[in-house]
Amino acid sequence: DQQVKQNSPSLSVQEGRISILNCDYTNSMFDYFLWYKKYPAEGPTFLISISSIKDKNEDGRFTVFLNKSAKHLSLHIVPSQPGDSAVYFCAASGLRSNYQLIWGAGTKLIIKP
Amino acid sequence: ETGVTQSPTHLIKTRGQQVTLRCSSQSGHNTVSWYQQALGQGPQFIFQYYREEENGRGNFPPRFSGLQFPNYSSELNVNALELDDSALYLCASSLGGIGGMNEQFFGPGTRLTVL
Numbered sequence: 001d002q003q004v005k006q007n008s009p010s011l012s013v014q015e016g017r018i019s020i021l022n023c024d025y026t027n028s029m030f031d032y033f034l035w036y037k038k039y040p041a042e043g044p045t046f047l048i049s050i051s052s053i054k055d056k057n058e059d060g061r062f063t064v065f066l067n068k069s070a071k072h073l074s075l076h077i078v079p080s081q082p083g084d085s086a087v088y089f090c091a092a093s094g095l096r097s098n099y100q101l102i103w104g105a106g107t108k109l110i111i112k113p
Numbered sequence: 114e115t116g117v118t119q120s121p122t123h124l125i126k127t128r129g130q131q132v133t134l135r136c137s138s139q140s141g142h143n144t145v146s147w148y149q150q151a152l153g154q155g156p157q158f159i160f161q162y163y164r165e166e167e168n169g170r171g172n173f174p175p176r177f178s179g180l181q182f183p184n185y186s187s188e189l190n191v192n193a194l195e196l197d198d199s200a201l202y203l204c205a206s207s208l209g210g211i212g213g214m215n216e217q218f219f220g221p222g223t224r225l226t227v228l
Contacts, residue, residue, distance in 0.1 A: 004155070043117065043203055043219025044156070089155050098169050100146075101217070103155030 003027050004092050006104035014112050019077040021107050023090030026071065030092040034101070035064060035075050038087045047088075048075070077109075085111045115140055117206050117220035125226045126194050134189045134223045136204030144168070145187040146217060147179060148203040156203055162187055163209075191225075199227045 005024045013019045023033075031052040036044035050057040050064045050073065057064050063076045077084055090104040118137045126132050138145055144163045148156035158171035162181035176192040185206070191198055201224050205217035 006155075009153075041221060043205070043221050045219065046216050091155070100158045100161065100169055100171065101156075103157070105153065105155045 002105075003030075003097075003102050004090055004104040006088075006090055006107050008107050009105070010108040010110065012110045012112060013080050015082060016079045019075075019080045019084065019109055019111070021075040021077075021088050021090075021109065023073050023075075023104055024071060025073075025092050027092070027094070027097075027102075028068075028071065030094040030097070030102075032093040032099075033064070033066060033073050034091045034093070035062075036089045036091060038089065038106070044089060080109075080111045082111050082113060085109060117204060117218050119202075119204050119220035119223050121223060122221070123224045123226075125228060127228050128194055128196060130194050130227075131190065131192045132194060132225060134191075134202050134204075134225070136187045136189070136206075136220055138185045138187070138206035139218050142206035142208050142218070143185050144207045144209060145181055145185065146205045146207070147187070147189045148205065149173075149198075150201040150203055150222070151197075152200070159189070194227045196227050199225060201225075 034049040035047040037047045038044040048059050048062045066073045087106045087108050089106045091101040120135045146161040147159040150156045159173050160170040161168045165181045178190045181187045201222045203222045205219045207217045
């Protein structure tokens with residue numbers, strides 16, 4: 001039972017363009033969503049989060065959009081930079097998971113020069 | 114400020130053996146969570162310790178056990194190793210005992226291979 005799904009294993013984007021990473025979830029009880037970024041040989045690092053009472057949260061080049069009716073969230077990176085090349089994980093949390101993080105499988109983002 | 118550290122970096126064991134993985138929390142953090150990340154998958158929550166007490170557990174059998182020490186460092190013990198236990202084991206520290214609501218800081222992980 002995969003409650004958080006990232007259906008694109010990889011994504012390739014030209015430097016300077018917009019990167020859009022997608023995430024779908026099945027459990028409507030989730031009320032907090034996070035994006036983590038992971039470089040090889042390092043642990044995941046927190047990037048940005050959004051509460052279910054919002055539909056958008058922005059932090060510099062990173063914006064997360066939440067569509068609760070579609071149970072879908074997306075991470076936009078504008079403009080994409082070479083250092084953004086990494087694996088991006090979507091994670092969700094809520095009362096039903098006892099506030100523990102439920103993670104997607106990740107999307108590998110490759111920024112081409 | 115010292116980040117989260119884990120030891121060892123890599124480990125090779127055989128089926129049926131036991132293993133202990135270690136984690137030092139970020140300074141000031143009183144909560145440690147352990148995750149298993151199989152190849153091509155996202156991390157899966159094993160359990161969390163808050164002030165030396167288990168504070169939540171994922172869908173893992175009892176042969177996965179843990180400890181948290183007074184200095185908030187932690188151990189993950191796995192008994193009777195199986196081939197499917199081969200994975201990257203991640204430790205994350207945070208402040209406060211409420212799961213994912215508090216930002217978690219991850220160590221680089223221990224890569225366990227079971228032969």
